[in-house]
Amino acid sequence: MGLFDRIKRAFSGHEEEENEETEKYDNALEKSRTTFGDRLNALFANFRTVDEDFFDDLEETLIGADVGFDTAVKITDELRDEVKLRNVKDPQAVAKVIVQKLVDLYGEQGVNEDNSLHYAEKGPSVFLFIGVNGAGKTTTIGKLANRLHKQGKSVMLVAADTFRAGAIQQLQVWGKRDDVPVVAGPEGGDPAAVVYDGVRRAIDEDVDVLIVDTAGRLQNKVNLMNELAKIKRVIQKELPEQPSEVLLVVDGTTGQNALSQAKEFNQTAEMTGLVLTKLDGSGKGGIVLAVRNELHVPVKLVGLGEGIDDLADFDSTKFVYGLFKGLIDAPDEPAEDDDTQEADQK
Incomplete structure (x- = not known):
């Protein structure tokens, strides 16, 4: 059974099954769901038959929906074969096959994917947050610190974006709100020095999780990447097995720019996972599929709203359901039996 069928079975009668987090995914992805549905409807309105021109436009539609170039090409190529095999002609049936392909493709890629945050077995776990300015990095750190603190973990923050x-x-401000200490230095100071102070203090005070905020922009990209590499070396000099997580925060509203940022940072920072923010304010939720399928880096956290509790662990099943809910829930066309056909003829 493919992921599409598992999701449909899991969420059949979903009104009874829905929990608070499923609702958050549903609400946050409403714009993306509408955008994707509108694009498909516009595509089908222009075509009465499924021909080669249709597949060319489908590829452009998927790319425009931010599922990524590679993913769009793969889906289109597979759909050509699928449509021929099933002899599909009805537009809604074709739409269903498209969604099924997208869902199952994500499921195949994520079979062995670990979306959970990793922690050190002994000593402080260091979470290094990276990303460009404006992506929501500091806010994400504040929300994660709040969650970990509520879970009973001792947390410390490092203000390395000097x-x-x-x-x-x-x-x-976030540290005060979360009731966790913040290690800081002077504005314009050496970020690596602040990180060193934070690591030493975390070791001395037996802190569970040390979360490091970093700069999103220096004079140029080379300087930024060199600074991140230096910070990582400082951490590993004191804690050789750290950081446990290198998390890239990207703004979900930026679509393909988020994918470009992820590719650039991954070349230097060797990130362990991604955090996608502002999905509730975007019609570009398909970028999750692009990032996952083109970079093969797991999405670990998603921002589903502005509230302090709206930072959620990434759940591929809830995400896919939220993104394609209408098409997944759409009833399959029942096959007419002989009695029905006879009644119609009369």
């Missing part, structure tokens, strides 16, 4: 005006103060 270049952006107000970044240190922003993290300190």
Whole structure:
């Protein structure tokens, strides 16, 4: 049974099964779901037959829905064969096959994927957060610190973004709100030195999780990547097995730009996972499929709203259901039996 069928079975009668987090996924992905549905409807409105022109436009539609170029090409090629095999002609049936392909493709890619956050068996776990300015990095750190603190873990924050005006103060506000300490230095100071102080203090105070905020922009990209590499070396000098997580925070509203950022950072930072923010304010939820299938890096956390509790662990089943809910829930066309056909003829 493919992921599509498992999801449909799992969420049949979903009103009774729905929990709070499923609702958050559903609400956050409403814009993306509408955008994707509108694109498909516009495509089918232009075609009465499924021909080669249809497949060319489908490929463009999928790319426009931010599922990624490679994914769009693969889905289109597979759909050509599937349509011929099933002799599918009805537009709604074709739409269902498209969604089924997208769902099952994600499921195949994520079979052995570990979406959970990793922690050190002994000593502090270091979570290094990276990403460009404006992606929601500091806010994500604040929300994660709040969650971990509520779970009973001792948490410490490091304000290593010493270049952006107000970044240190922003993290300190979150620290006060979360009731967790923040290690900081002077604005414009050496980020690696601040990280060193944070690591030493976390070791001395037996902290469970040390979360490091980093700069999203320096004078140029080379300087930024060199600074991140330096910070990582400082951490590993004191804690050789760390960081447990290198998490890239990308703004879900930026679509394909998020994928480009992920590719650039992954070349230097060797990230362990991604955090996609602002999915509730975007019609570009398909970028999750693009990032996962083109980079083979797991999405670990998603921002589903502005509230402090709206940072969720990524759940591929809930995500896919939220993104394609209408098409997954659509009833299959029942086969007419002989009695029905005879009645119609009369």
